[in-house]
Structures are given as C-alpha cells and as structure tokens.
Amino acid sequence: MATFSKSVSNLRSSEIRDLMGLANKQGIILFSGGMPDNDLFPLKELDIIYHNLSNKEKQIAMQYCPTNGLPQLLDSLSTFLRKKGLPVDANRLLITTGSIQAINILVKTFVEPGDPVIVENPCFIGAMTVFKSYQADLIPVPLTPEGISMEGLKTQIERTDIKPRMIYITPNFHNPSGILYTQDNKKALIDILTNRNIPLVEDDVYSDLYFYEEDRQHLKSIKEINPEGIDVCYTGSFSKILGPGLRLGWMLVPEEIYTKCELIKQTLDACSPSYTQMLAHKFLESGMVYDYVKKVRGEYKKRAAVMVEVLKAHMPESVTFNVPRGGFYIWLQLPEGSDATDVLNKAIEKGAVGVSGKTFDPHETVNDKIRLSFCNTSEDKIRKGIPLIAEAIREVLM
Amino acid sequence: MATFSKSVSNLRSSEIRDLMGLANKQGIILFSGGMPDNDLFPLKELDIIYHNLSNKEKQIAMQYCPTNGLPQLLDSLSTFLRKKGLPVDANRLLITTGSIQAINILVKTFVEPGDPVIVENPCFIGAMTVFKSYQADLIPVPLTPEGISMEGLKTQIERTDIKPRMIYITPNFHNPSGILYTQDNKKALIDILTNRNIPLVEDDVYSDLYFYEEDRQHLKSIKEINPEGIDVCYTGSFSKILGPGLRLGWMLVPEEIYTKCELIKQTLDACSPSYTQMLAHKFLESGMVYDYVKKVRGEYKKRAAVMVEVLKAHMPESVTFNVPRGGFYIWLQLPEGSDATDVLNKAIEKGAVGVSGKTFDPHETVNDKIRLSFCNTSEDKIRKGIPLIAEAIREVLM
Numbered sequence: 001m002a003t004f005s006k007s008v009s010n011l012r013s014s015e016i017r018d019l020m021g022l023a024n025k026q027g028i029i030l031f032s033g034g035m036p037d038n039d040l041f042p043l044k045e046l047d048i049i050y051h052n053l054s055n056k057e058k059q060i061a062m063q064y065c066p067t068n069g070l071p072q073l074l075d076s077l078s079t080f081l082r083k084k085g086l087p088v089d090a091n092r093l094l095i096t097t098g099s100i101q102a103i104n105i106l107v108k109t110f111v112e113p114g115d116p117v118i119v120e121n122p123c124f125i126g127a128m129t130v131f132k133s134y135q136a137d138l139i140p141v142p143l144t145p146e147g148i149s150m151e152g153l154k155t156q157i158e159r160t161d162i163k164p165r166m167i168y169i170t171p172n173f174h175n176p177s178g179i180l181y182t183q184d185n186k187k188a189l190i191d192i193l194t195n196r197n198i199p200l201v202e203d204d205v206y207s208d209l210y211f212y213e214e215d216r217q218h219l220k221s222i223k224e225i226n227p228e229g230i231d232v233c234y235t236g237s238f239s240k241i242l243g244p245g246l247r248l249g250w251m252l253v254p255e256e257i258y259t260k261c262e263l264i265k266q267t268l269d270a271c272s273p274s275y276t277q278m279l280a281h282k283f284l285e286s287g288m289v290y291d292y293v294k295k296v297r298g299e300y301k302k303r304a305a306v307m308v309e310v311l312k313a314h315m316p317e318s319v320t321f322n323v324p325r326g327g328f329y330i331w332l333q334l335p336e337g338s339d340a341t342d343v344l345n346k347a348i349e350k351g352a353v354g355v356s357g358k359t360f361d362p363h364e365t366v367n368d369k370i371r372l373s374f375c376n377t378s379e380d381k382i383r384k385g386i387p388l389i390a391e392a393i394r395e396v397l398m
Numbered sequence: 399m400a401t402f403s404k405s406v407s408n409l410r411s412s413e414i415r416d417l418m419g420l421a422n423k424q425g426i427i428l429f430s431g432g433m434p435d436n437d438l439f440p441l442k443e444l445d446i447i448y449h450n451l452s453n454k455e456k457q458i459a460m461q462y463c464p465t466n467g468l469p470q471l472l473d474s475l476s477t478f479l480r481k482k483g484l485p486v487d488a489n490r491l492l493i494t495t496g497s498i499q500a501i502n503i504l505v506k507t508f509v510e511p512g513d514p515v516i517v518e519n520p521c522f523i524g525a526m527t528v529f530k531s532y533q534a535d536l537i538p539v540p541l542t543p544e545g546i547s548m549e550g551l552k553t554q555i556e557r558t559d560i561k562p563r564m565i566y567i568t569p570n571f572h573n574p575s576g577i578l579y580t581q582d583n584k585k586a587l588i589d590i591l592t593n594r595n596i597p598l599v600e601d602d603v604y605s606d607l608y609f610y611e612e613d614r615q616h617l618k619s620i621k622e623i624n625p626e627g628i629d630v631c632y633t634g635s636f637s638k639i640l641g642p643g644l645r646l647g648w649m650l651v652p653e654e655i656y657t658k659c660e661l662i663k664q665t666l667d668a669c670s671p672s673y674t675q676m677l678a679h680k681f682l683e684s685g686m687v688y689d690y691v692k693k694v695r696g697e698y699k700k701r702a703a704v705m706v707e708v709l710k711a712h713m714p715e716s717v718t719f720n721v722p723r724g725g726f727y728i729w730l731q732l733p734e735g736s737d738a739t740d741v742l743n744k745a746i747e748k749g750a751v752g753v754s755g756k757t758f759d760p761h762e763t764v765n766d767k768i769r770l771s772f773c774n775t776s777e778d779k780i781r782k783g784i785p786l787i788a789e790a791i792r793e794v795l796m
C-alpha cells in the first residue's frame with residue numbers, strides 16, 4: 001500500500017488512472033477518477049453502428065484522414081454544436097485526439113517558455129501539466145461560487161509587469177470544484193477581456209451533463225455568446241458523452257488561430273484516429289447521442305444525490321461542499337489548516353480514496369480540500385465509501 | 399486544377415492526403431500517397447475480431463488506458479517485437495498515436511530551439527515538419543545506395559562548432575529513396591556513434607514489407623544489434639501492417655529516456671486510443687498479423703515489379719531509379735538540373751502525379767527527383783499512369 005499512499009497527494013491525471021488498476025486489486029473504493037463508469041458505455045449502440053458500417057466506410061475508418069478531421073465527423077459534429085447554439089460557421093472546427101490535445105495545441109500556439117497564463121484556482125490538473133510542459137508561468141485567480149473572481153482577474157490583467165498570453169477556464173461544471181459560472185459572471189468576464197488581446201480558452205467538456213432543465217439557460221458558453229473583441233477558443237470532448245477510449249475532442253476557434261493549430265496538429269499525430277471518428281460520427285448522425293446523454297445525465301444525477309445524502313449524514317459540520325447541479329465532482333472543503341493528504345492516507349487504510357486539493361492548486365500548496373468523483377462509482381459503493389472518508393476526517397482532524 | 403498544381407512542389411504529408419480527395423474527383427492517377435491501398439485493409443479479420451470481443455473488452459476499449467498503452471497491447475506487441483529480435487526486455491515500450499507522435503515526443507525530449515539535428519538527405523517529410531516545429535537546425539547528410547554517407551556523417555559529428563542533439567534515420571526501405579542500409583553501413587554507423595552521446599532515432603516502419611526472404615538478414619535493425627554506448631530510440635507503426643486509421647505507433651527506448659517520454663506523452667493526449675489498441679492487440683495476439691503481412695508483402699512486390707517494368711519500358715535512359723526490394727517507393731532521378739515541379743505540373747495536366755524531390759530535401763532546394771509510390775495504386779493504374787509521367791518528362795526536359 002506504500003506506493004499507493006505516496007502518490008495520492010500529488011496525482012497527475014494519468015496516475016489517477018494508473019492507480020485504478022492497483023486500487024481495483026486492493027478493493028479500495030475510488031472517488032478519484034474523472035472518467036465515466038465502464039458500465040455506462042453505450043455498447044449496444046456501438047454494436048448497431050458497427051453492424052451497419054459499409055465496407056467502404058470501414059476502409060475509410062482504416063485510412064488516414066485529413067489533419068482537421070474525418071469530413072463526415074466534421075459535418076455531424078458541426079450539426080451537433082450548432083444545435084447547442086455555437087457559432088460553428090463563423091469559426092473553424094478541428095478534431096483533436098482528446099480535448100487535452102486541443103489544449104496542448106492552443107498552448108503551443110500562444111505560449112513561449114516563461115509566458116504568463118491565467119488559470120482558475122483550483123484548476124484542471126490535465127491542463128496544468130500541459131501549461132507546465134511549455135514552461136508557462138501560471139497566474140492563478142481564485143474561483144468564487146459564481147465563477148472566476150472578477151476582482152482577482154482585473155488585478156492580474158491590469159498588472160504592468162506581466163502580459164498574460166492566454167486565459168484558461170472551465171465555466172460549466174468545473175473540474176474539480178463542480179461550480180457553474182453564472183451568466184452575470186460570464187458577462188463580466190467578457191467586459192474585462194474585450195480588446196485586451198488575450199485569447200480565452202474555454203474548456204467545455206461537461207456542459208451536456210446538467211441535472212436540471214432550468215439550468216440550461218446558465219450553460220450558455222462564452223463561445224455561444226460570441227463576444228466581439230475576444231478570441232474565444234472553445235474546446236470539447238467525446239470522452240464524457242461517448243467514451244474516452246476513442247480519444248476524440250475538438251476545438252472551435254477563429255480562422256486565423258485555426259490555421260496555426262492545424263499545422264501544429266499535423267506535427268503531433270498527422271490526424272486523429274479515423275476509426276474512432278467514424279464511430280463518433282455515426283453516434284451523432286444517428287441521433288443516438290441524444291438518448292444516451294439523457295440517460296447518463298439521469299444516472300449521474302442519481303449518484304450525485306446519493307453522495308450528497310451520504311455526505312450530509314456522515315460528514316462533520318465543519319466540512320462543507322457544493323451540491324452539484326451537473327458534471328462529475330463534489331469539492332469538499334475541510335476545516336482551515338487541514339491536510340488532505342493525511343486524511344486521504346488514512347482513508348486509504350480504511351478502503352476509500354479521493355484526490356487531494358493541492359493536486360488542483362497551480363502552485364501545489366493549499367491542501368485543505370478533497371475532490372470526490374461520483375461519475376465512476378456505483379450508488380452502493382458511494383454508500384460504503386463516503387462514511388470511510390468521513391471517519392478518516394474525524395480521526396485525523398478532530 | 400490550379401490549386402492542385404500549385405501544391406505539388408512543396409507537399410506536407412497531410413496535404414498529400416488532402417489532395418487524394420481532390421485527385422480522386424478529378425480522375426488523376428496518384429503515385430503521391432504513402433498510405434496502404436484501401437482495398438488491402440484486413441476488413442474480414444477486423445470483423446472477426448469485433449465479433450469475438452467480450453463486453454468487458456468493449457468496455458476497456460471505451461475507457462482511458464494507462465499513458466504508456468493498453469496493457470494487453472503492450473504484452474502482445476512485446477511478443478511481436480521479441481520475435482523480430484528486438485531487445486524488448488532491456489528497454490521500455492511506449493504506445494504512441496502513430497509513429498509521428500513517437501518522433502515528436504523524442505524531439506521534445508532531446509531538442510531545444512536552434513539545436514542541430516542530423517538527418518538523411520533525402521528525409522521523410524513528416525519527421526522534418528516535426529523537427530521544424532521545434533525549431534531544430536537540420537543538418538543533412540547525403541544518402542548513398544548503401545545507407546547514410548559515412549564520410550558525410552563523420553564530418554558533421556566531428557565539427558567543433560556544433561553539437562548535434564540527435565540523429566534521425568530510416569535504415570529499412572527508406573522513404574522516399576527506397577534504399578535498404580547494408581549491414582556494413584549499419585555497423586560503421588554504430589562505430590561512429592559509440593560513446594558520442596548523440597541519441598539515434600531509428601524509424602523502422604517498413605521493415606516488415608520486404609519482398610525477398612534473402613533480404614531478411616539485411617533488415618536487422620540497429621536496435622536489434624543493440625550496441626552499447628548509443629541510446630537507440632526505435633520507432634514503429636501499425637500504419638503499414640494494419641491501418642493508419644487506428645493511429646498507433648510505438649517507441650522502444652532505454653528506461654531513462656522512456657521516463658521523460660511518458661511524461662510528455664501524457665501532456666499530448668493522455669493516452670492513445672484504447673479502442674484501436676484493443677483491435678491491434680487482437681490482431682497481433684491471434685496471429686492474423688503474420689498472414690496479413692505476408693499477403694500485402696506479395697501485393698506490394700507485384701505492384702513494384704509492374705512499376706519497374708513500365709518505367710523501364712517508358713522512361714528516357716537519362717532517368718534512373720532504384721529497383722525496390724521492399725517498402726512503398728521508387729525514387730526517380732531526373733537528369734541533372736531538371737525541375738521536378740515543372741515535370742509534375744505537366745504530368746498533372748496529363749492525369750498522373752508523384753511528389754517532387756525538394757519536398758524531401760531538408761533545405762528544400764534540390765529538385766531533380768520524383769517520389770513514386772506503388773503502395774496505393776492498382777497495377778492497372780500503374781500501367782496507365784507511369785507512361786504519362788514519362789511523357790511529361792520528355793516534353794519538359796527534352
């Protein structure tokens with residue numbers, strides 16, 4: 001168990017996944033992974049798709065495709081995104097090998113070593129490892145329950161000693177905090193960024209996973225608002241609405257940025273897998289995606305409700321958390337001064353694990369929070385595992 | 399036809415592919431693409447594989463896998479490479495999203511902007527675009543019919559004004575020149591590089607496509623020879639032995655280099671597609687790969703023979719070329735001072751096209767050669783198309 005414990009305090013996204021196998025063997029209940037549950041994948045739908053592929057389509061699936069994507073998928077994804085309200089036709093769409101590749105390409109486009117990049121604090125760990133791989137200087141701005149702190153953002157943008165090269169945000173069902181930016185926050189953000197010449201990378205992989213119809217109005221992305229005077233680079237993924245194993249994401253960006261990104265994409269892997277693009281295309285074109293996403297939305301909503309119920313029943317009052325309205329995560333605030341790593345090491349001994357807060361802190365210092373995922377764990381395991389985390393908190397902190 | 403003609407003289411690999419669609423519409427016979435023929439993909443084998451996948455395997459295929467690769471594929475690929483004679487167990491294997499990603503990761507590991515990288519002249523265009531994306535300073539060393547020029551290599555390595563950061567070579571059925579390094583050349587190369595602290599990237603995507611059993615002894619890769627005192631980074635691909643649409647390649651590298659590469663891989667796309675890795679695994683594990691490769695070997699040998707026959711019958715005597723013993727390419731040497739772009743523009747008017755020599759020249763200057771691919775064109779089209787290229791040569795040059 002030693003190597004397992006050691007790694008918990010400072011996980012990278014792939015390490016989280018690598019730990020899955022280990023944890024499965026050791027019978028630990030995992031609230032750590034940000035991936036869909038294996039039991040939720042649309043296998044029947046994929047069987048139907050495979051059986052209906054013509055030989056010609058299978059050949060296309062086995063061949064290279066253009067760097068920007070399989071033309072069939074570019075068409076069906078354009079339709080899908082247009083339905084979401086996105087300005088597809090005033091921008092260019094590039095299929096990427098997961099949304100992490102989209103972020104990587106955008107960072108390579110905008111950032112030189114040492115360049116400042118504004119990020120939310122907390123921030124998606126996968127994106128941060130990309131920024132760090134290009135030696136970006138991460139400038140964290142705190143998240144509030146309404147979205148990125150406007151005061152914090154203004155301060156950073158108005159500094160005269162640095163010129164941020166890009167801003168990276170996840171406004172809809174943020175990872176790890178679970179929050180949904182208010183529309184007022186999005187508008188204020190637009191006001192601040194207009195004509196500043198700082199591209200905004202808007203990572204929107206969770207917006208289809210809302211639990212309440214009434215929230216749909218708040219899910220309007222900044223790309224959808226389509227503000228003038230800001231280069232909004234919108235990224236998305238099939239990982240949450242079909243399956244991460246296909247490794248398919250996209251970016252929707254202004255033409256000029258697209259041209260640079262396509263050249264970079266070509267040097268990264270020539271093109272994304274035609275094979276999985278063909279499957280994703282059929283999933284969208286057939287409309288199966290809509291029923292499927294509706295189904296998983298319901299399932300995640302149920303799991304989130306169970307986790308909230310069990311957290312309320314078992315956590316000490318000094319521990320607070322968001323009640324999720326979508327996405328994959330609950331963000332546990334431990335009492336001030338707590339060390340999440342100590343808590344999680346104790347929790348592992350008991351048989352459950354989440355991810356420590358400092359994993360998502362750009363400077364890896366503040367560690368009084370825990371991310372719990374409800375996406376990948378059955379109701380039954382949630383009911384068993386959360387009390388173990390609560391026990392660990394009591395034992396370590398009280 | 400204007401945009402088509404314009405691009406021929408300076409194609410990037412993805413542009414070559416993008417042109418395919420255009421050319422197909424315009425009925426031009428293509429000798430330009432370095433991809434397998436759609437008609438040769440093992441569709442029946444893939445049907446069998448799909449039908450035999452268990453639900454559990456389908457779930458694994460839809461999920462993230464560890465950054466270094468799907469464990470099942472790592473196992474079966476290790477077996478496959480061990481059979482080829484590669485020192486799998488003394489090295490680490492990393493699955494990549496095509497071999498181009500393997501090259502990209504290695505360049506990111508070794509090269510800073512401005513760093514010298516030794517390449518063959520001519521050189522695989524896809525690799526060169528990667529080197530250029532990292533602002534490497536390309537140092538070309540001429541290819542001879544026996545392999546890289548030892549004299550040329552020595553001169554570059556012994557220069558005191560530069561310190562090459564890596565060497566990139568394709569010893570087996572080189573793209574574009576089609577040559578196969580002699581074992582003597584490989585040994586001399588090893589002698590020169592030993593204890594020089596210059597990593598050797600050995601790109602070996604064509605070695606399974608030999609036409610003559612007696613050549614197998616010459617196909618021993620440098621990685622297989624496993625010299626001490628050189629960090630040999632071996633890269634390979636499923637693109638030529640299964641299908642490029644899966645986007646799967648690999649690197650087999652020393653442990654220390656592997657560790658750095660895995661971290662970079664994680665920031666590029668987190669992991670390669672589990673879905674296509676599962677298919678590739680079954681293709682290897684079932685042994686279907688051996689029959690399939692035998693079959694395509696025979697087919698490419700036939701096409702190469704037809705191309706040689708038609709070239710001999712139609713080309714002016716002043717045009718020379720390699721008689722291929724494997725791989726995908728014939729490299730046409732035009733009379734000195736010829737401009738391949740002029741020839742190809744004329745050839746396009748007539749209805750056939752290859753790729754101009756300067757595409758493969760690191761400094762994009764020398765343009766008296768044409769690469770003709772026989773991999774992607776039926777015998778019938780070879781018989782029709784080659785005489786058109788010959789006509790164009792006569793009209794432009796004579």
